[in-house]
Amino acid sequence: DQQVKQNSPSLSVQEGRISILNCDYTNSMFDYFLWYKKYPAEGPTFLISISSIKDKNEDGRFTVFLNKSAKHLSLHIVPSQPGDSAVYFCAATSNFGNEKLTFGTGTRLTIIP
Amino acid sequence: EPEVTQTPSHQVTQMGQEVILRCVPISNHLYFYWYRQILGQKVEFLVSFYNNEISEKSEIFDDQFSVERPDGSNFTLKIRSTKLEDSAMYFCASKGDRGDNEQFFGPGTRLTVL
Numbered sequence: 331d332q333q334v335k336q337n338s339p340s341l342s343v344q345e346g347r348i349s350i351l352n353c354d355y356t357n358s359m360f361d362y363f364l365w366y367k368k369y370p371a372e373g374p375t376f377l378i379s380i381s382s383i384k385d386k387n388e389d390g391r392f393t394v395f396l397n398k399s400a401k402h403l404s405l406h407i408v409p410s411q412p413g414d415s416a417v418y419f420c421a422a423t424s425n426f427g428n429e430k431l432t433f434g435t436g437t438r439l440t441i442i443p
Numbered sequence: 444e445p446e447v448t449q450t451p452s453h454q455v456t457q458m459g460q461e462v463i464l465r466c467v468p469i470s471n472h473l474y475f476y477w478y479r480q481i482l483g484q485k486v487e488f489l490v491s492f493y494n495n496e497i498s499e500k501s502e503i504f505d506d507q508f509s510v511e512r513p514d515g516s517n518f519t520l521k522i523r524s525t526k527l528e529d530s531a532m533y534f535c536a537s538k539g540d541r542g543d544n545e546q547f548f549g550p551g552t553r554l555t556v557l
Contacts, residue, residue: 376546425544
């Protein structure tokens, strides 16, 4: 039951360009979405989040866009830097039920110098 | 900056043995979680814990699993009789308040069951 999907297992982007990572969800009860970054042998690190009452949230080089009607969100990183190379997980949760996070399968982002 | 810590970083055990994975959540946090990630798969929810009791558990969290907060700082996950398929990275997470949504993760414990 893949309630959160990241259809691109990997992505390579030239340094300085924009990285766009995508995520789709199926559960209409999800109303809060998060992006986590993960390096090998480390735990997921919180990056940025967005509530369903918004369609955009920006924090420095990172912007998350939410399209509720399409049940789609995306993470934009601009400009991309070599240190951004990691696995990025999309996660979703519901404010009105349990608070567990449901994760996507992740996208491995490689920034090419 | 406060962080979630986990010990050990790597645990190797024989099938059928009991293991206890330990976590120290961020000190003023009230909600605690365990997740696991089998190699090559996504991070999966196991259990959430609040006010000294389990608030939700997944299908994975069967009778072989238990959680405990034995004192004011530690949060443990016990697997009573490990199986080969329990081999995974186990992550502890915590969050501060019901109004918060961001969970903060520890570095994980790699459990290898032989």
